Amino acid sequence: MNRLQGKRTLITGGTTGIGLETAKQFLAEGARVVITGRSPDTLAQAQQELGKEVIVIKSEAGEVSEQKRLAEQIAEVFDQVDAVFLNAGIGVFQPLAAWDEASFDNQIAVNLKGPYFLIQSLLPILANPASVILNTSINAHIGMPNSSVYGASKAAMISLARTLSGELVERGIRVNAISPGPVSTPIYGKMGVPAENVEQMAEAIRNQIPLKRFGEPIEIAKAAVFLASDESSFMLGSEMIIDGGMSTL
Template identity: 65%
Template sequence: MNRLDHLRTLITGGTTGIGLETARQFLAEGARVAITGHDPIRLAQAQAELGSNVLAIACDAGNVAAQQQLADTLKSEFGGLDAVFINAGVADFRPVEAFDEAAFDRTMAINLKGPFFLVQKLLPLLANPSSIVLNTSINARIGMPNSSVYAASKAGLISMARTLSGELIGRGIRVNAVSPGPVSTPLYGKMGLATEQLQDLAQHITSQVPLARFGNPVEIAQAVVFFASGESSFIVGSELVVDGGTSNI
């Protein structure tokens, strides 16, 4: 299929996990793809895997000035954009009393402030029609212990999908959100846990999922393709929960 044929697309955090798989799916659907990443090694590896036609841009998702630089690069290379998947994020899980201001600010900068200002800077580039998809999380809804700051940042994104929809629909820009449940990505390996702790955590999480497994990145990526394509042209300000039923119990 070529549901995204010739569409100019951006995927932030496109070097691993959901972002990388979404880039693969976008390419398979005929899109022109730009990805961002903070780690230059992983960015180069992702570009090598995806192919030389993919535009790989170094960008700090939590730096407001970097969002303008990203927009300038995309204007120069693509001229405009038809679809954006704002996926870059950080997951910092710890008890309330273990948070300090710096850790709180880092999560909010990457997961909420950066995405807001990226949308702002991309507005002159977004076509009519176009689509923005925000990657949120079911943690915003389920009250998981040790996720207070992460969940708050993702709840802000869900709210932003609704409010920006009302504000931007007159420009032909649709904004929607995907809310994944537990997905097999490198995110869990970045939590600083020992192997045994990670195994215990995985078993506990799996026990909470009615489908009794983690999701695969491709299952999230396919939802993003749907939102980016014309198939979702009458869907605005919606949240698609992709969690194996976790938030329903």
């Protein structure tokens, strides 16, 4: 299919998991793609997997100055950007008593502050029309223990989908959110949980999902394709919840 034929797109956190799969789906739909990541190793692996036509840029998602630099780099590649998938994020899950200011600030910087200022930095090159997609989380809705800061950061992103839609609609910029439930991605190995406990934790999570399985990255990527395409032109400030029924049953 060619739902994104010729569209100039940016995917942050595009080297693994949902971001990498979204890059593959965007390419399959005819898009021109820029991805970002922070690890030289995963950047190189993604470049090899996606092909030379994809532009790969090293960028720190939580640094405001990096967002300005990223926008400048993209402007050198594309005169305008038609679709942006703000996917980069981190998940730290721990009880309230364990948080300190530095770790709080880091999670908020990567999940909220950086994406906010990236949208601001991209404003001069966002096309009319353009689609901005925010990757949020079902944790903004379900009150999972130990997810207080993560859930708050994602709830703020859902709010941004609404408020920025109202602000940018006259510019032809649509902002929408995707809120995945648990998805099989490398994030679960990055949460500081001992390896021997990861499967135990995963099984406990699966038991909370009516469909009794984790989502797959392609299931989220397909939703991102839809929101980036003209098929979703009547969606504005909306949230697509893709969680296997976790938040509804």
